[in-house]
Amino acid sequence: MLFLLAVITVSAHFEGGNIGKVEHLSPTHLRCSLVGQVDQDGRNRQANWYYFRIDGAKNRELILDLVSLPGEYNYQPNRGAVTKATVPVFSNDNVKWTFADRVEYDATEPRLRIFVKPTSDKFWIAHTPPYTNQHLSRLMRNARRNPAFKVEEIGRSVHNRPLYIWTITNPEIPEADKKVIWLMARQHSWETFTSWVAEGAIQFLLSDSTNAKRLRNQAIWKILPAADPDGMAAGGVRYNANGYDLNRNWDVSNPRAMPEVTAQKSAILKWVDAGHALHLFLSMHNTETAEYLEGPPNEDGRFLTLGRQLFELLKSKTAFFPSRDISYASRTTTEGKPGRMTVVQGLWQVRQLPAFLTEQRVSAQPGSQRLLSVEDRVKYGQQLVEVMYESVSTVRQ
Ligand SMILES: [Zn+2]
Structure with a gap:
């Protein structure tokens, strides 16, 4: 036959x-x-x-x-x-x-x-479980049914895709009583696990659980869900449609070449310059084998206690499995060259904000050799927002 x-x-x-x-x-x-x-x-x-x-x-x-x-x-x-x-x-x-x-x-x-x-x-x-603009749109559509969720378009990408800030809070409780926590995912389009974590965080924050209600009552959550929708559409790796790294270039302004950095940075500065608080900012990333937390340059040591608290709580209460102790960024990734500051470095340069960056590995966890699935990342999102809130509510700033 x-x-x-x-x-x-x-x-x-x-x-x-x-x-x-x-x-x-x-x-x-x-x-x-x-x-x-x-x-x-x-x-x-x-x-x-x-x-x-x-x-x-x-x-x-x-x-x-x-x-x-x-x-x-x-x-x-x-x-x-x-x-x-x-x-x-x-x-x-x-x-x-x-x-x-x-x-x-x-x-x-x-x-x-x-x-x-x-x-x-x-x-x-x-390479990792994909998370595309379709996933993001579905999440946003569902979240919009909840009165605690607000969408703001802050600009457009090179290919004219909308860039968003999402806000989650109980609008009936005055801002003065609340902590303000920013969470950023997907500065780099290949890092899909950061989107799965963000999705877990958002679904939890909008849920009916007692803890979630507390987090909505006592904090304002500002979420930057995606810096590079063009890369997410095209299967990009780490640069926008014009080749710019969206987690460098936070020290330069070029809205034509990298409208994404301009939109996100302007939105953050607009918030703080209008007199709103910002207690903690965290940008999420993925690496192959390293896992860590990095703080702002922090030359005057003012965020050492916050950083230590966040690091220890992540370690003890979440799946965070660091490959090294908390570290603090230098002023730039490449001395003497413009366009080489990360979001953490850029926000430190202009306003000395408590901006942190975390990397999570895609490889198996050391020891157990366990690979973290989509479900694990979603669960981590819930743990992460609880720990972020606990950090800012227990450390004086
Ligand atoms: Zn990255």
Whole structure:
């Protein structure tokens, strides 16, 4: 009997999708190049976002080699962010994601080899569970039914997508009695887990639980859900549509090249310059294997107590598993070069704000070797807002 096997095809023509050249080494062995992304000067290449669909491979044993991984970070060359530690995720419905159970990493090329037997005719593979503008719109649509949720458009991206601030608070309680806490997700489009954490935080803050009511009564939550909707649509890595890193460039103003930084920074400054309080600001990021909390330059030591409190509470009450003690940023990431300040550094420079940055790893937790799923990240979002509130309510500022 002759079986005619369908040709296996790879595509990424959907929101957030991205894969480069695909070579068929055999009918079931594919070599897939990552596109990666470079900055406005063609430097700092990062190649760690892939999200593609495989058609026609149900129940066939496949080998997928991910290549073209090396890059640069802060102008230092590296072998790439995709390694054995970054376990790909699979889905047979583009909704629920599971971790791959077998990969091999060859450091010499370098190359990540994925062994997979798709369980459906359409099968999706990604670096981390995707979170696109569609996810964000759905979250916003549902949240808007709640009177404690307010949406404000603060500007537009390079490709004219709206940028938002979301506010969550009980509007019936006066502001003077409340703490003000800012939470920022997704400055970099590949870092999808920060969006899952933000979604968990928002769903919890809008829920009927007693703790959530308390957090709405006693705090104003200002959420910047996404800096780079263009990157989220196009399957970008860490730069906006013009190549600018949205977590650098907080010391320069160029609304044409990077309207996203301008919009977010203006919104924050508008808030504080109108006399509103800002007790804590946290920008969330993902890395491959490191996990940490970094505070503002803090040259006068005024946020050391707050930072220590936040760090210790995160460690003891959440899934935060730091790879080092809390640290404080220097004034810039690259001395003497404009456009190299992070949000933390930029906000310190202009208003000495208590802005922190946290990185959460995508690799397994040390010790347990557990990989944190979407559900774990959503739960972390709830824990995070509780701990942020506890930090600001127990530390005098
Ligand atoms: Zn980042």
